[in-house]
Amino acid sequence: MGDLERIKDKLQASGFKLTPQRRSVVSVILNSSGKILSAEEIFVQVRQVSPEIGLATVYRTLDILSNLSVLEKLFLTDDGVARYNINYQQNGLFIEFICLSCGKRIELAKELLSDLDAVIKKDSAFAVKSVRTHIEGLCEACQKQGKNVIDY
Numbered sequence: 579m580g581d582l583e584r585i586k587d588k589l590q591a592s593g594f595k596l597t598p599q600r601r602s603v604v605s606v607i608l609n610s611s612g613k614i615l616s617a618e619e620i621f622v623q624v625r626q627v628s629p630e631i632g633l634a635t636v637y638r639t640l641d642i643l644s645n646l647s648v649l650e651k652l653f654l655t656d657d658g659v660a661r662y663n664i665n666y667q668q669n670g671l672f673i674e675f676i677c678l679s680c681g682k683r684i685e686l687a688k689e690l691l692s693d694l695d696a697v698i699k700k701d702s703a704f705a706v707k708s709v710r711t712h713i714e715g716l717c718e719a720c721q722k723q724g725k726n727v728i729d730y
């Protein structure tokens with residue numbers, strides 16, 4: 579099943595339709611080639627295919643999709659601006675590295691989290707469903723180019 583189909587099913591299961599405007603928002607995020615976009619950046623791109631869409635609609639759509647865990651809302655830098663990422667995995671162990679300069683995401687070995695998972699399960703009464711985390715920094719390519727996180 580394609581990402582768009584999966585997202586459509588998820589919306590429908592919660593009583594939402596994948597309207598053309600919502601579809602445009604999702605498509606921009608799916609096609610962002612690894613770059614994690616803010617609402618305003620998404621808005622600028624969505625306007626190219628759906629000129630009638632307003633920023634408020636983009637924000638509302640992002641809220642709905644975040645609440646349904648279709649998207650994850652991230653605060654990557656100290657600018658306080660939320661950025662949105664497709665939430666590919668909601669169960670189990672998930673750890674990724676996010677480059678604060680180019681926005682590249684790299685999934686890391688789940689084994690990095692298995693000790694943490696085991697300790698939480700052993701030492702707490704929580705019923706752990708998932709362990710998700712991300713590590714922020716500069717990827718190898720950006721370090722070589724002397725980039726800074728401010729460039730993001």
Ligand SMILES: [Zn+2]
Nearest residue numbers: 677680717720
């Ligand atoms: Zn990078």
